[in-house]
Amino acid sequence: MNSTLSNHKFQFYSLWLLRLILIAIFLYHGLPKAINWSMASEKFVGFGLPGFLGPITGIAEVIASVLLLFGLYWEAANLLLLFIIAGAIVTVQLPGFLADAKKVAGLERDLLILVGHITLLAFNPKVNRVRVPQE
Numbered sequence: 001m002n003s004t005l006s007n008h009k010f011q012f013y014s015l016w017l018l019r020l021i022l023i024a025i026f027l028y029h030g031l032p033k034a035i036n037w038s039m040a041s042e043k044f045v046g047f048g049l050p051g052f053l054g055p056i057t058g059i060a061e062v063i064a065s066v067l068l069l070f071g072l073y074w075e076a077a078n079l080l081l082l083f084i085i086a087g088a089i090v091t092v093q094l095p096g097f098l099a100d101a102k103k104v105a106g107l108e109r110d111l112l113i114l115v116g117h118i119t120l121l122a123f124n125p126k127v128n129r130v131r132v133p134q135e
Contacts, residue, residue: 015123019068022116026065026081033058047092057084068120075121082117085110 033040033054040054060080067077093107 011123015120018116019120022081022113022120023065023069025113026061026084030058030061030065034062049091060084078117078121082114082121085113085117089114 033043035058037055040058041051042054044054044057045051061084064077064080064084067073068081089107089110093103093110096103097107
């Protein structure tokens with residue numbers, strides 16, 4: 001019985017840590033785009049995408065991250081960030097890797113972020129509980 005409790009706590013803290021790391025990643029990349037619209041637009045144009053998507057993506061990343069932080073609308077926030085990272089993989093990371101196989105690190109990172117959000121979608125209701133599992 002004690003090992004079950006221990007596993008439950010481990011799962012709780014692992015998912016909590018995963019959620020915090022994903023929030024930090026998206027805030028780190030989203031805040032500059034949400035604040036500096038011209039930089040975000042130029043960056044997206046450089047990727048071959050419409051410039052207006054840069055600021056919109058940044059704002060969406062920040063809002064979804066804050067929602068995840070507070071456990072509000074967790075499913076919609078996760079899906080939005082999942083969609084954003086999938087878009088980054090398809091439009092930026094995969095073409096970059098296919099053009100130069102040495103650019104695998106960005107693709108690997110974004111794939112891990114994608115899997116992280118899939119994991120949160122699978123287990124998030126347990127993470128959203130305010131109380132830490134009791135022994």
